[in-house]
Amino acid sequence: MMIKTGARAVAPKVDTPPAVVSSKPAPAAPDPFDSPSYKDMPAYVPPKLSLPADKLTVYKELEQGTPEWFEARCGVLTASVVHQLLTAGLKVADNLTSKSLTMALAAERITNYVEPMATTRDMERGNLDEPYAREVYSERYAPVTEVGFMVREINGYRLGYSPDGLVAEDGLIEIKSRKQKIQLATFLDDEVPGANMAQIQTGLLVSGRDWLDYFSYTGGMPPFVHRVYPDQKWFAAIIAALVQFETNAEDMLDKYLKATEGNPPTERIDHWEEMEIF
Template identity: 55%
Template sequence: MTLTTYTHLEQGSDEWLAARCGLLTASTIGKLITPATLKVADNETSRGLTMTLAAERITGHVDFVYPTADMQRGTDDEPFARDAYAEHFAPVEQVGFMVRDFGAYRIGFSPDGLVGGDGLIEIKSRRPKEHLKTVLKGLPPLENMAQLHAGLLVSGRSFIDYISYSAGLPLWVKRVYPDTRWVNAITTAAETFEINVTNIVNNFTTATHGLPTTERREVFEEIY
């Protein structure tokens, strides 16, 4: 299992997008897992992700997606949350991207920061009501658990501090350690994904053999 770290790759840059092209990542693998049961998901969302990444492997391009308001707030707030964590908890080192080659499949991960020699941070910028929900429950939201554990699996680190940030409210941090149940779920989902995406690419290549190739045009998509 080989780990490749792109130290100076800027998140969101063309080079960063190229490194992620067609690659299953910690931020997307949750779409392949049913959180309540930790079973491999088979629904419109999981099939859509598989088809999207198959298309990226075929074209070699990642289509641009306009950020939503929540996505943009997350980007804008991340430096403030990181600085607050570094001031009150521990120093943070930034790296661009990590890829772990497991042999049968690969998973990518864009850490929000490295903590010492064995830790990570994952920052989520939340609207106040969502921040309150997380703090009062005392646990990271279930929908974020696949991302957290995939980050731990890819990086090989021993803990990840989940940071819930909402400007003007107290910073909330919860430490998460590797969980065998999530590791098994992620491994199974990644193995299934790789089989499915390979079949899609092969079938498409066969179905379009000999057909004329069209010129690529940039397409801008907005997520609602």
């Protein structure tokens, strides 16, 4: 089934919100707290980075978490899992984690089906907190436009991203719902957790936007906001991981087709399909 793509989302034109709310500015960006007033601060111009010329598709109307959303993501490498393909030194990983992810996405391409994932309490809290966090950001900084899914084709390969929101005409927001002790640690460290950087930089690469506001939210505590800009080193590492992933997935699929030749698939039975109660 083909998913009709919407036009590229255009957010309301608004003034850009403050670049950094934490006391530590983003690299190379001026610190607004060192200026007598924000208006006096020189505008920060992010470096121009080379983006793949291949097209960007925006699934504007898809609601995240719906069957249609999962269908659009089926078999596609997405920002939330790219970290599994990279080492701490930004090298392409070759380990059990990277192989497991490649097999999972290759299997989705075979069946056109995304297997349900067990939901933890932290994941449930994140889903419930997200609209409240988005509202807080909109009230304090700038309006947010929701978009279901984005896919950029790079060297003929597809890389996906589900943004938590678009800000103005050139920004993004990435929301993280945190336990209290994690939120405290984030304020004390005063920086975006390294574990989230692969997802953030992939989002910037896919969307082509100039900046992303990392918004760490815990009900009952202040939000932590820090602006992140595109990084060419990250882009190069992500693209290298994408190419290697596709090479490995193609090899797996070729071997699978040979191994299953003449052996037709069985019928899929959904044992957990919701039953209508009369």
